[in-house]
Amino acid sequence: MNRSLLSLLIGSMAYASGAQAFVVSDIRIDGLQRISAGTVFNALPIKVGDDVKVPAVADATRALFRTGYFKDIQMGQDGKVLVVKVVERPSISEIVISGNKAIKTDDLKTGLGKAGLSEGEIFQQATLEAIRQELERQYVAQGRYGASISTELEAQPRNRVKLSIKIKEGKVATISHVNIVGNKVYPLEELLDLFELKESHWYSFFGSSDKYSREKLSGDLERLRSWYLDHGYINFNITSTQVAISPDKAHVYITVNIDEGDKYTISDVKLAGDLIIPEEEAEKLLLAKPDQTFSRKVITQTETSLSRRLGNEGYTFANVTGVPKPDHDKKTVALTFFVDPGRRVYVRRINFNGNTKTDDEVLRREMRQMEGASANTEKIEMSKVRLERLGYFKAVNVETPPVPGTSDQIDVNYTVQEQPSGSVTASIGYSQSDGLLLGGSISQSNFLGTGNKVSIGLNKSDLSQLYSFNFTNPYYSVGGVSRGFGVHYRTYDYEESDISSYAADSWGGNVNFGYPLSETQSINFGFGVEGTKVTTGDTSPQVFKDYLEKEGDSFTNFQATLGWSESELNRGLLPTRGYSQSVSSQIAVPGSTTTFYKLVYRGQYFQPLTDSLTARFATRLGYAGAYGNTDDVPFFEHFYAGGFGSVRGYKDNTLGPKAMEDTEGGDYNSMGGDTLIEGTIEVLFPLPFVKDQRSLRTSVFFDFGNVFDNSGNDHEGVVDSSKPSFSDLRYSAGVGLTWITPLGPLTFSLAKALNPKDKDETQVFQFSLGAPF
Incomplete structure (x- = not known):
């Protein structure tokens, strides 16, 4: 050992003093712990048999240092053996970060790893110092000028070190x-x-x-x-x-x-290049006009309009550039829009990603852009909107990457993020109007990913029992005709729900069809039968008893329905822009026990106010009437108002005409009405500290509405019965929240009734988890 060291020293001195070259017969490496000898030999430019001179040894030393594995390298000669003695850099056994709150530990470790500083890697002091400066720079970018980073190294066995990074973030200036x-x-x-x-x-x-x-x-x-x-x-x-x-x-x-400079106006607007579309049509898309104030925003909007129009003709990569030519003497700008349509592009394939539950077929049938056809920007976007309106997805994104190796083909890739699509997907729920809901039930708008709507109910609550089955196939035909049917049996104790003092048992079935008129409009029609058995008690209002004495207590009605609907909403659940409206009619046809009809209009409109605020206007109007030998609409077919979906701040179904119980000094109970007027004005706003708002809706609202008795009949014991009048509307204001959970919509509201009358029942806090079928 002493002899070898002596040879090393002698060899080193010889090299240092310009010793003669020698032919390497062997290479020996000393000091390796973790690094393999093969790694050193691969990096070492000297090989056995080489004629080694002093410059070659220096170059070899630098080459080994460049690997970053060693902190010290010495070379010497033992006879004709080249001896390489190395001291390895320590490896990082553990990285401990403390004191950080503004930046997550995982994010910091990810950044350190990208810079080559992670557990198991070779430790280099220079890299650590660079990382320390980078972290301080990130905190300074956040306005934390007082932030400081200190590091400590703790030696570990087997040539390892533990790295501790201590952060003092300081406060944001x-x-x-x-x-x-x-x-x-x-x-x-x-x-x-x-x-x-x-x-x-x-x-x-x-x-x-x-x-x-x-x-x-x-x-x-x-x-x-x-x-x-x-x-x-x-x-x-x-x-x-x-x-x-x-x-x-x-x-x-x-x-x-x-x-600021001077203000410029537009002197002239021209088109140049290959327009593809008729020039008259292109000129209509020019938002910039002569004598207007120059606006970069208008130029950008014009470029987008022309590009989208060319995209509808298959020129997806069309390039439209607005070039301003200023005249500084006249303070005017001449605009020329140069159009380069490029090549016509065709769609090779349409792909879907993220639909882990929903079948591809359900998404593909919403496509308006077809594979193999020329790409159409409008159809690609409409397909995206139709996917959003299904209500199955929290988000839908579309990309149109070019096909590698081609200049005239693209793929259309839709990426969806699924969300719960059922109103109730568990056998338990609660609402203040119905109480505790127990039973086995499922209601899915996207049953088993097929796109079919299915609800099966075996439910029991404090005031009702319900057994039901409903099924709708939205694509019963390839053309988009829907078909649905349902059956139900229900017992309902209205006395427990504060609607009125009677009980009604009903059974029935129906079949219905929907036919699309356009991308946004459809009509629906159907036929059904419903039987109802009404039972009154000692506290039932006399007006109900009078009706049953006249008409009987058992009713079998054959009902026909006809409706029209339109939707320009951006999403199926919790939309934020667009509008929707529908008109529905229901008539008990001749041959029924009672003959009546009902008309209902629903509409809502969303208007963005700012980037984060949206106004929502909604209304529901209803009218019911009798025809033939029947004078009055059956009281169990009346409209009711109050509560969720109506006028919040008032108890469910308690507004409108009221009838006194048939007892001395009895209470008054709501009896509903044949005319309904309801509306709401809401301002939707994002919930603070919640990043993903797509499953949440928070709002401040103003509700108004009531039900009225339009028949003009003066019944004994009935109060607040009047024809529609704005002076009799009830008003409320408050805040509300809806959250789409796996169990269904969870809804809260905190409302103040603004003009309650003596017999109105108010309720400040209201909530509902799920919903009965």
């Missing part, structure tokens, strides 16, 4: 002042309204607008630039931006210097 210098046309307050970053105020605790972020400032500057470019100031320029930090690193002062 708050914005004390924002100023824009150089604005002459628009006041400072109007420009600052464009900024997401705001000066700190007492109410800033509820948000983060006063927390400085470099990314937020970049976005604000771009919004400022876009504002001026959209209002004619084509030479607008942000000359400089200063961000000053207070000595304690707790406050930020932002100054933006701008040069």
Whole structure:
């Protein structure tokens, strides 16, 4: 051993003093622990048999250092044997991160791993220092100027180290002042309204607008630039931006210097290139007009309109560019839109991803774009909208990548994210109107992924029992004709539900069909039979007893239905834009025990107010009448109002005309009416601190409505019976929340009845989990 070391030293000294070259007969490597000898030989440029000189040894040493595996390398000569003595860098046995809250530990470790610093890897001090600086930079970008990162190394057995990273994040510096210098046309307050970053105020605790972020400032500057470019100031320029930090690193002062320039108008608008479509049609798509104020936004919208129109002809990759030519003397801009349609593109294949439950066939039948046909932007987008309207998916995205190796083919890839599509998918629920719901039941709009709607009910609650089966095939025919049928048997104790003092047992069945008129409209028609047995008690109102004495207590009605519906909503569940409306009619045809008809109109409209706020307007109108030998609509076919889906803040089904119980000093019970007026105005807003809002709806609302007796009959013991009048409407206001859960919709509302009358029953808090069939 001593002799070998001596030879090494002598060899090293010989190399250092310019020793003669020698032919390598063998190579020996000393000091390896984890690194294999093969790794060293692969990196070593010297091989057995080489004639080694001093420069070659130096090059070999540098080559081994470049591997990053070693912190010390010595080379020597033992006779004709080249001796390589190495000291390996330690490996990382464990990385412990503490003190971080703003950035998750997993995210930090992922970033460290990408930089080559992860457990099991070779530790290098230079990499650690670079990572420390990068982490500090990330915190500074968040406005945490007081953040500091310290590291500690703890030696472990077998040449390993434990790395501890301790983080002091500090607080985000708050914005004390924002100023824009150089604005002459628009006041400072109007420009600052464009900024997401705001000066700190007492109410800033509820948000983060006063927390400085470099990314937020970049976005604000771009919004400022876009504002001026959209209002004619084509030479607008942000000359400089200063961000000053207070000595304690707790406050930020932002100054933006701008040069507005002059306002320009459009002098001329022309088209150039290969238009493909008729020029007259293309000119109609030009949103920019002569004498208008120049607007970059209008140019972009025009480019998009022309591109989409060409996309409908199969030119998916059409390129439309609006080129402005300013005249600085006249302060005008001449616009020319150059059209390059490219090659016509065809769809090779339509693919679906993410539908783990729903059959491909269910999605494919909603497609308006066909495989093998020329690509049509409008049809591809309409197919996406139709998938969203199914109500099966939380999100639908579409991509149209080109087919590799071709210039005229694309694939259309739809990616869906499934969500619960049943109103009740468990055998338990609760609502304040029906009480505890128990039983085996399932209601699915997408039964077993087939797209069929199925509901089977074997339910029992505090006031009812229900046995039912309903089935609808929305694609009974290839053309989209739907067919459905259902049977049911129900017992219902209305006295327990605060509707009125009687009980009704019913049975029935129906069959119905739907026929599409267009992409958004359809008609439906059907026929059914229903039998009803009504029982009154001692507390039943006299008006009910009078009706049953006249008409009997058993009814068999043959009912025909006819309806029309239209939907331009963006989603089937919890939509946020568009509108829908429907008209339905129901008539008990001649031959029924009683002859009556009912008409119902439903409509809703969504209007975006801001990027995060949407207004919703909805209404439900109903009218019922009798014909033939029947004077009155059966009281058990009346409309009722109050509660969810009606006027929140009032108990379910308690509004409208009321009849006194047939006892001395008895209570009054709702008896419904033949005319219904209901409406709501809501402002939908995102729930704070919840990233995914697609299964949630939160709103502030204003509800109004009531039911009325339009017959004009003056029945004994009946009060609040009047013809429709706006002065008799009830109003309420409050906040509501709906959450789509695997058990069905979970709905809450907190409402205040604004104008209750003496006999109205109010209820501030209302909720429902699931729904009875």
